Every structure is written in C-alpha cells, then in structure tokens.
Amino acid sequence: MDGTILNSIAAAERVWSIWATRHGIDVAAFLPTIHGKRAIETIGQLNLPDIDLVAEAEALAQAEIDDVEGVVSIAGAAAFLAALPADRWAIVTSAPRRLALRRLQAAGLPVPPLMITGEDVSRGKPAPDCFLLAAERLGQAVGDCLVFEDAPAGIQAAEAAGARVVVVTATHMHRLETSHPMIAGYGDVTPLLDGRGRLVIAGNTLSTDGRNRV
Secondary structure (H helix, E strand, O other), X not given: OEOOOEEOHHHHHHHHHHHHHHOOOOHHHHHHHOOOOOXXXXXXXXXXXXXXXXXXXXXXXXXXXXXXXXXXXXXXXHHHHHOOOHHHOOEEOOOOHHHHHHHHHHHOOOXXXXXXXXXXXXXXXXXXXXXXXXXXXXXOOHHHOEEEEOOHHHHHHHHHHOOEXXXXXXXXXXXXXXXXXXXXXXXXXXEEEOOOOOEEEEEOEEOOOOOEEO
C-alpha cells in the first residue's frame, strides 16, 4: 500500500522523526529503515533498553493516523484498482488496519474486500507470511499471484512466498537494484481477463536495464 498505490512518505517520516529524536536515535540513518516493515519489528531491531514494544508501536500508529497531510495516491492507481475484479486483488500491508484505512481514505482509494494487515500475521515482512495468507484467502496459488511492491522488505517477502513481483518506483529517490520489472506509475499498465478467465496485466514496464518492456 504505502509506496505502492499511495505515497505517505512525508507523513510517515514526520512521525518517525519525532519518535527517533525523542529516543536519541540518528534520524538520518534511521529513516531509511522504517519502510515496508511493521513498527513493532522496526523498533525491536533497535534493542532499546526499557521499552514497551507494543505500546510504542500503538502510539506510533495513532500518531500516523493523526497525520495524513500530504498522503496522495500514486499516478494511475485509482483507475487501475477500479479496473480489477473485486475478488482478484488484495492489499497486503505492514500497517495496522486502522492506519491503512485512514491512509486509503486520505488518498481517495478504494478498500478491497480482502486486506491483510500487520495484525493478521505473527511475522511481518520480509517474512512471506502476509503474501501466503493473501493468496490463500484469494483462493489462488501464490505462484500465480503478482505482487506490486516498492520496499526491499516487501520484495523479499514476495520472493520468499514464491510470487512474481513488479517494483513500483514512484517514491524512490535512488535507483533500486532489482531483477524484477519496474513501473513508475499505473498509467501504462492495464488489467485484462484473457480467454481462460485469467487476470493478466498488459502494458509497458521497465526492465532492470531501464528499457521499456511489455
């Protein structure tokens, strides 16, 4: 969701910067580590003494719910999602459900019938659990699923699950080294049902060498 169909970087980094400063953490070094993962695991990796991981994660989630200024949809995402059959796609996010719903609302994007959030799994990305659960609930083999991801943790989770991946680069400030095809937005890709009823994505993506591919 974040960085994949909507851009919440400014809001997220405002909240996390305040939190990091309060705990004496180097903000510039820390911010690149927050994306694509559950807050509880991001905080846990810091090994801060005398900290309640659950309480801190809940407080951060509430702060992010309260600050959605600048949260916008990624170009073409709304039309792309509207063209998908409702039972053939899901949002798989590390965010808590209430934060995910708030950001979707702020960005003007639809809530799908199926949404897997950070609260639905015991291990967050880069573990594959979230994508495996989404595939199961969609009634699809995970190898037949296409994951749109932007962050290394999410890409690793999709790879570990055995799904195919398209990397969304709309919010990237620097080139990401990846073996997967890339898109900057959804203006050049279209979901279609083929003659066998399979959902396929048609259009231009960028190969890893920066060339257009279909």
